[in-house]
Each structure stands twice: as C-alpha cells, then as structure tokens.
Amino acid sequence: MPPDAEFAASLGQGMHGFVRELFPLCRSITGDGLRQTLRVIADRIPLQLHEVASGTPVLDWVVPPEWHIRGARIETLAGDPVVDFADCNLHVVSYSTPVDAVVSREELAAHVHTLPDQPDLVPYRTGYYAERWGFCLAHRVWESMRDPQYRVRIESTLVPGSLTYGELAIAGREPAEVLLSIHCCHPSLANDNLSGIVVATELARHLLVSDNRLSYRFLFIPATIGSLTWLAQHEDILPRIAHGLVLSCVGDAGPFHYKQSRRGDAAIDRVVAHVLAHRGQDYRILPFSPFGYDERQYCSPAYDLPIGCFMRSPNGTFSQYHTSADNLGFVTAAALEESLDVLVDVTRLLERNRIFERVDGRGEPQLGRRGLYRAISGEKDQTSAQLALLWLLNQADGSRSLLDIAERAGMPFDTIATAADAALQANLIRRTLDGDPQWQTHQSFSTRR
Amino acid sequence: MPPDAEFAASLGQGMHGFVRELFPLCRSITGDGLRQTLRVIADRIPLQLHEVASGTPVLDWVVPPEWHIRGARIETLAGDPVVDFADCNLHVVSYSTPVDAVVSREELAAHVHTLPDQPDLVPYRTGYYAERWGFCLAHRVWESMRDPQYRVRIESTLVPGSLTYGELAIAGREPAEVLLSIHCCHPSLANDNLSGIVVATELARHLLVSDNRLSYRFLFIPATIGSLTWLAQHEDILPRIAHGLVLSCVGDAGPFHYKQSRRGDAAIDRVVAHVLAHRGQDYRILPFSPFGYDERQYCSPAYDLPIGCFMRSPNGTFSQYHTSADNLGFVTAAALEESLDVLVDVTRLLERNRIFERVDGRGEPQLGRRGLYRAISGEKDQTSAQLALLWLLNQADGSRSLLDIAERAGMPFDTIATAADAALQANLIRRTLDGDPQWQTHQSFSTRR
C-alpha cells in the first residue's frame, strides 16, 4: 500500500471508530445525548459549545424544552419486557411525554409505529412538538403481541433547559466564509447523522493545520431548530458566507449525490460538480428541492445562501433510511475516506479559484523567452500543460474565474490552476481586486422579511 | 354518466346545435350574413354590435364596401343550371363583382377555381380587393362541362355600407384584460369559423356568471380587416391587454395545437403549455409564424401583444381545410366540449396565477402549530400537498408567479395554487403589489410607427 493510501485508510478506520464511539448515545434536538456528542467532538477539534435557553424565540419558532429520557418499556401485565429502550434507543418516539399506564392493545396501537414492509426493522420517528408519547418497534414483534393489555412506561422529562450546538470558526486570510453544517440530533443512526459528524470533524482537523485563504465555519447543530437558531442569532455573518455545504449520509457505499443550492448556479454548485465530474466515478447532481436537511433553512427565500447538500445515498432513497438498519455495518471506513477526499478537493478548489487578468492582454506573450514554451515548433501535439497555459492567457480577462476557464477548456481545474501559478510567477497575469468570485454572493442577503 | 360529464355532454351538444344554426348563413367580411351571425350570437350573450363605415381608413387599409349576394349560377345556354349558389354558398368567390354574360369555356376557365386533387370538393376562395368575379366548383363537375359556351350570372352588389363586428367586455376586479378574438367571416365552413364562434360564446357565458379577477374582452370580427379596424380604433386599450388568444378550428377531432405569441415566452404561452401538458393528451406547441389568423395583426411589430392561437388541427394542415368538406360532420360535440374545457382551465389558471412573497422569508415557518404539518415525522414519503406547501414557501419571494413555482416543482398548477391558498389563509405569504405577472406586459406597447 503506498503511503498516501495507507494514511487515507487509517483516516477511514479512525473515522469509523469515531462512529462506533458516538453510536450508542441517545441524541435528540436537545438534551444530554446531544451535549455529550458535541463534547466528544470537542475532544478532537476546538469546538465552542453554545447553549440557547428554552423559550427563546428564533424566527417563527421557539426553542423547545429540553428532553431527557432514562428508560422506556412495553411489558406484559406479568412484567415481562416486550420492547425496551435499553436495547435500542429508536424504540421511543423522540420527545415522547412520560407515561405509566396499562392500556389495551387497541389503545396502544395508536401509539405504535412499525414498518409492515420491513417487518424486522425498528423505525425512527420524532414528535418534537406533538406532546404525545409513542413506541417504535419491529412489525414482527407487534404482530406477536396478542395480549389484550400491556403496561407502557416512558421515563422522560420535558423541562426548561437549553438547546446546545457546537461551532468552530477557522479564520483564513480573507473574510469570505465557507459554511459547513452537520446535524447531530439523530440517536443511533450511523449514516444519517454520524457519518456527517465524523467526516466533518476530520475535514476540520485538516483545515486547522492548513494555510487557508478562505475562512471556514463548522456548525454541529440539531436539525431545523438548530439552523434556525443559528441563523436568527447571526444575521451579521450571513453576508460573508460565500459558499456552503450541508453534509449528511456520507458513509454508505452509494455513489455521490450533490443537491444544488436554491440558486442552482452558485459557485459551490459548479465547484462540487466539477470535482465530481473529474473523479471518474458515478455521481449525480440533483436540483434543489425544499425537502431534506438544513439547506431548507439556509436556502429559505430571504437568506437564499449559496449552500448545497453533499451526500452519498440521499435521504429517503435507501431502505435503511430512518430504521435500525442504518447501523454500524451500513457505513464503511472506505466510504468515509472517499467522502473526506472529495470534500478536501472541494475546499482546495475553492481556495484556488480566483479571477485573474492579463497584465497586458494584447496578443500572446512571448512564452519562449520565459522558458514557458518549447524551442522547436511544428508538431501536431502539445502537452496539456502547454494548452492549459494558452487557455489561461487567452481567457484571463478579469471576468472569468479559473473554474470558468477550466470548464471552457474542458480541462481539470488543477491543470488550469497550475498554469495560473506559472503565469503569476512570470508576471503575466495579476489578480483582480474587485472581481473575486468568493465575493459574488455578498449582495445576496436581502432584508426582505 | 356522472353529472359533470352529463353537463359537459349537453354543453357539447348545445354547441353543435349552434354550429348547425349558423352554418347556412353566407358570411363574408361585411354584409348581412356577418351581421345576422353576430345577432344570433347576441341572442346568447350581451354582445355589442359596432358598425364602421365603408371608406374609413384603418391603419394601412380602408374599410371596403359592403358585399351582398342574392344568387349566382352557371347555366348551359339551354338554361340548365350547372353550378348554383343556392346549393352551396362556397360556389361564389367572396366579393365577386356582378356579372351576367355568355362566355366561352376558355373565358370561364380564368374565373373558375377547383381542386384537381380533391375532385369532389368545392374550394373556398376570396377576392376581397380583387374586383373580379369567380366561381368555385368540384373539379369533377368542371371536367364534365364540355359545352363551348355557358351563361354566368352573379347577382351581387358592392356598395358603401359598413363593416360589422361584435364586442363583449366582461369587467373583472382588475383592469388587466384577456382578449379573445374569433373570426366570423367564413361562409358555410364548420371548423374554420363556426367552431371558434360557438366555443367562445360558451366560454363567455361561463365567464359572465363567474367572479373574475381579470377582465375579458371577446371580439367577434371579420378576419384581418376586422382586427385591423379594432386595433386602429382602440389603441388606448392595448396597454391593458395582459394575455390573449385567437380561437379557430376547435371542433375537429385532432389533437390540440397552440401557436405561441410572437414573444414566445409570454405568460399566455406558458399557461396554455402548462394546461395542455397536464391533461395527459397528445398536443403540440408551435412556434410563432406570421401566417394564420388575426395573431398576424395583434403580433405585428408595433403591437407585439401577448396573444397566441389556440386550435385543434391547425389551418392548412387538414384536407378539409377551406373546402366543402369542412362541414357539419367534420366537427363533433365531444371535440367542442373538450376545447371549451381547456379554455376554462386556461382562464382559471390565469385567474389564480399571481406573485406572492413570504411575510417573513427567513427560514421555514413552523407549520405544525398552524395545523399545516403532520405531528409525527420521519417517514420517507410526504403527500404532494405537503411538498407543494414547502415549494410554495421556499419559492415565494416576490419574483416568481405560482406558475413559475409549479414548473420548478414539476407539479400541476392547481396543487401549488391550493398550497398558496392555505399559506395566504395562515398569513404566511402576501401578495406583492407591483409584481403581478398580469401586468408584465404593460410596457410592451411601443409607439413605434
């Protein structure tokens, strides 16, 4: 195994180990499971934890009370456990109110969620604002329950407390920011939650030791209410957000999927598409839709941020989605590694993607006397480095980014960026002050509310 | 038969009856046939009849003298009738000058129109500004005419009078108008003329008893000179015309055809295309061309009105076109019904197609507490009503009409419009004052002349 591959493999294994570590915690949109998850992440990166009190208004919403759960069971009247939260934290509908009662099987049915088509799996259900209680169980178990009555017990509390989220800002040489948003509110689900957390943590570690032009902001948040809370409290930051990604489901073996931002033609949309197109693997670009993860909030009409969603198998499209089968066996070290690799490539492209203009744009410069052109001419074939340099020098007019040029040339971004390095070195191009694509977004935050 | 279908069928039969009633009248671009036709329409809807005197200049044209015809024959010298206007009013070229003469077969040939490829059919020909006389007859009849001489007689008059047209304006709550234009100048042709008249009459009856946001204007006019006359005399109204349709050939069994306005991307172009696309029947969208019906005038460069042409089989594409085979058997009650149904859908879409913006566009609103979202979440599938509401709330930013949103969502307009009704009710969206797509056209009437 070459050293790089070995390093990547060890990264992948490390990430999978991190998934295993986080898996047992019972996360929700508030509470100790979430808080503990963020603390474990903070052991690896300098994450700042923020607490926002229950009852705080955030846009059209209110931060809910904190939910804690100690245990939950369905028992026969003889006291034999039939369903036990201790076995699987999906068994209880998230935010269930406490209950301790003997109920008929009919009454119980109204509180039970199963998957008749996947009778061995436990579904994942939530009822954050429902003020109800409920159990999730395998349909086969439900069918085997023939007693006329059962005892149900949920030892939960819903009390004023706070919503917790983690934030890590990595300052670059320029204020323009890349936002990375990861939801952390799902209990024992490996792909839909933990894969995003561990890949983002590793990406942050990579960026923390890099010399970055752009600034990066990682948000580890409960879905929906977490992003709403952050958005409500940080509107001053929004004009700086030049690009962003929501990360989710990046640990399974499926091909990469990128869901475009609401704009559809933001730089991030083109950057991710370019990176995926040049990997030579199967992938798919999905148009924006207002369902899914926190891009729903970032791309709401008054914000309309240039933020897409990066996934392998998209939410809702794989049979394990929101079931007990989204477990440790469903995510692999290799898939986590590969996802990290794409994201590193994306940030590398964002870092290098600038607008240049020729110092004197009249005619081609004489490359030969600068050692940038072969001495003897006339052959049919030229190297791709040579062609890339000619493309760069022809297209660098202060209006096109290096990615624009790469796409027009039909070449990988890196080839064009390398040509730009050589041309910059030779003083043939210069950076434009006012035309940086990182800043194209700054007018976008309208105050329409 | 369900009541709706029964009602529609009776409508269809009623319309076909109306075609039968109008069929025998000998219409032309002026004269009593036209006037009588408009009066029969006025028995059903409160049509206003206007008379514009012969000799009135209208744009580049002049209103012609009135043409009247009492009879016309080709006879043998023995007095046997060979061709008689009394049998079929297509036999005389419209606007033929009077004649009473014995002519050689050769001389007659220069005044005879036949269809050698359809030897049993009588063609329809006009010579409004030709100051000539002519007969149209079946080619087989012409071939059987072997006498060296015939007597020809046309009892017509061309005298100062007036051009007649009918107008019905139905005021809506808003001044923006939908123009519906129907030509009424063809004699006994059922599809190319009468089908448009009867479907438009029924559509007007429907709109007269509806609560309309938009205003509607029906023009029952002789082709070309009628629309030119109306345009010349109503330039003050043109800035209010937000949408329009020319109706023709809507009674045959062919698939629907919509010919776009000169602009090609006017709201009416997209509305008709959307309605046709969601009917699940075969249809075709044709690009604008400057041949056909009165869209030629409405879409002339200085007017460039957003007016398309709605047809089943387009003019010139069916073998019965402009022949005696375009008769009562060629149009059916079912086809008339279906055409009416499409047009009612088009007006319904126009009525409901508005631009909204979120009252506060930041993040998603909390739908749950408004009863607009299911209490327990986590399932893969959502109802289309739920998805439509999310699309609406994400896209309603004051720049997109409901049709824009429906097209982006890939959903039928009605599903999005229903979501908009719910969101408006819940005070989540509001109407924008200045961005109504009905009014996008108002700058369009240039004064270039």
Place this chain on the structure above:
Amino acid sequence: MPPDAEFAASLGQGMHGFVRELFPLCRSITGDGLRQTLRVIADRIPLQLHEVASGTPVLDWVVPPEWHIRGARIETLAGDPVVDFADCNLHVVSYSTPVDAVVSREELAAHVHTLPDQPDLVPYRTGYYAERWGFCLAHRVWESMRDPQYRVRIESTLVPGSLTYGELAIAGREPAEVLLSIHCCHPSLANDNLSGIVVATELARHLLVSDNRLSYRFLFIPATIGSLTWLAQHEDILPRIAHGLVLSCVGDAGPFHYKQSRRGDAAIDRVVAHVLAHRGQDYRILPFSPFGYDERQYCSPAYDLPIGCFMRSPNGTFSQYHTSADNLGFVTAAALEESLDVLVDVTRLLERNRIFERVDGRGEPQLGRRGLYRAISGEKDQTSAQLALLWLLNQADGSRSLLDIAERAGMPFDTIATAADAALQANLIRRTLDGDPQWQTHQSFSTRR
C-alpha cells in the same frame, strides 16, 4: 458545362497554377522568400508591402533578425550528400543558425527531426527564437545513416533587416471593416499556407471590382509575429473591425470547418454558420480554442476581435499536416474554387445583412394594392417569397438583422434579403440609423492592458 461553372473551373485552375508558382519559394517569417511571395501576390492585386525593422518592439515581442539561407547539406565524410536543402526546403529547421562541422551520429541526432510513424515524409519544423540549427528528414533516411560521423553544413545568416508584410485596404461606402488575415511564412507547404494565399488573392480581386458597402482589409503576414506587429501598430483601426476571418488550409478535399471567434456569438460566427448550413454539404463548426493561427492574437483578451478561422481540414488533423506530403497534389482546383465560393457568399451576406424597421409597424400593410400579394386567397400553400415577405414585415422592428429574421424563419438569408429589397422599394421598411449589426462590435476594443 454551363458558363458559370466554366468560369469557376477556370478560376480554380488559375488558383492552382498560382499555388504551383509560389510553391518552390523558401518562405519564413522574414527574408527574401517571404518578400518575393508578397511581390508575386502584388502582381495580381495592389498590395502594399511594409517593412518593419528587426529589433522593433511589438507588444511583448521584438521583430527578429532577418533569416537567409543559401544551402544546407548533411554529407558523408566522403562528401556524398545524404540530405540536401536544394531537394526540399523543409530539410532545414527554419531560422537555423549557420553550422559547418563534422559531428558524430549521436551529436547529429540531437539536431535531427523525423517522423517515425510516417517514415517517408520530411517534417516541417521551426526554431525562430531557439538560436539552434537542425535538419528535418525522412525517418527511413535517418535509419539508413549508419556512419559514425557526418559533415553538416548550413549556409544561413541571421542579420538585422526587417519583417515584411502585405496589406490591401478596399474602401467601401461604410467605414466598418472586414479583416482577412492570411499567413505567408511556410516554405513548400501547399495547403497550410499557399491555399489561403491564392484564395484570398482571388477574393480580393472579386471585391476590388464590386460595389461594396463594407470596407475590406487583407493582411498577408508571417504567422504570430506578423499579426502581433500589425496589431501593435494599428490599434486605431481596431474599433472599425466589425468582422474578420483567418484563412488557412482551404485547398484540400476535406469538409469545411469554421472555428468560432473567442466570443462565439459574433455576427461573423453566425454568418459563416448560416452560409455553410445552407450549402447542403458536410461541415463542422468548432468552438474557439487558443491554438491554431493568428486568431490567437486577434482574439487575445484585450482585443477580443470578432474574428474566426475558416478552413477545410483543420491544422493538425490531417496526416499531411506540416510534412512534405502537404504538396501540390494535396490541393485541388475544385477545392480552391469551392472555398472561394463560400467566402464570396459570406461577404455577400455581410454586405446585405442590415437592420430594418417597419415604417409603421401597426398591423400588416395591405400588400395587395402594392402588387405584393396574390389577388385571390384561400389556398393552403403560399410561395416562399410570399412567406419571406410576411416574416420580414413581422420581424422588422429595428432590433433584428436580416440574418436574425432568416434564422427565425428557417429560411435562407437570400430569400429574406430579397423580401427586404421589395419592402424597401415599397417604402414599407426603413433602415435604422443606430442599430446596424456591423457596428455592434465597436465597443469591444477595451483598453485593458
């Protein structure tokens, strides 16, 4: 043979004769071969020859010393010639420095260029700024050379002198110019050089005796340094250049290729595409790329002129390219003729392509009373002249050129242009003063440098 075809054939034969006349001259980017070539052209058209002194700075370059060559050989030590410039002027790398030495076969190898895949052909190589010497020979010859040492001799001089180019400006009624640029620096290569020269000369002869609306400027120049020199010294002319073509490789039997200007949507791009599309022959449109001929300079970012490249087989795509097989047999009289024919059509279209507007754009004009419409109406079919007139009258709104209208109508340009002539005659349209497409380019020359 009809007279036109006969005339064309004699033109083709004349052009092929001219290729044969120019073939033996040893051209380079400076020197007597180039100068003599231009003088022969000047015998046919009133070409002005310009001399620009060696050492003159031109943009990022400097005019090189003049290169002269009297002879060159590789001999055995016994004095037997192995390779002789007298046999083929491709044998010496252009701009080789003088040499007279005995060298080992290994030393010689570093100065020898062959084509192992085409072992019988002599390649064409240049080293204008390399200050080296070199020989080009058939690979088979090189393989047969087994002596340990050879004597090499190149009798060349590199001395201060001047760069020569030829220019012919043909003034039209309007100042807008069409630039035609032809490189003249290749030695005995028939298609890649001479075909362009002879076709351009013939095109110039045609334009010299035509009544031209546009002005035309022919540049017969050494590639790269020639266009750079002209550009550097004529920046005042650039704002007048409305269209342009680089001509090369127009004598072989391949299908036509048009490489678009850097803009990709310049009028010239659409004009050439239209002409080729309506010839009914195979052809291809290539996107701009910054490799090839002098379009590299004309389309550099600060100039960005609307200049494309017209070819039959493009440079680098045919096996004879830059070898001794690009000889007199590779170009044919018929191919030269056809290329000229396309170029004449292109200039004819440029000449006739204007923007008109209706004198009064309201409704259709009454064509009948102007004799522009048939008297009796009603037939399905109309002549294409009639349809073209209707298209013209509908689209002429001061914003569309005749080519725009032809493309929208799907008709050949000439049909629309003929309709425009009739409409102009009838005073139905007029020319717009400020909207001429010839002038759309005038803002394009930015002073970014």
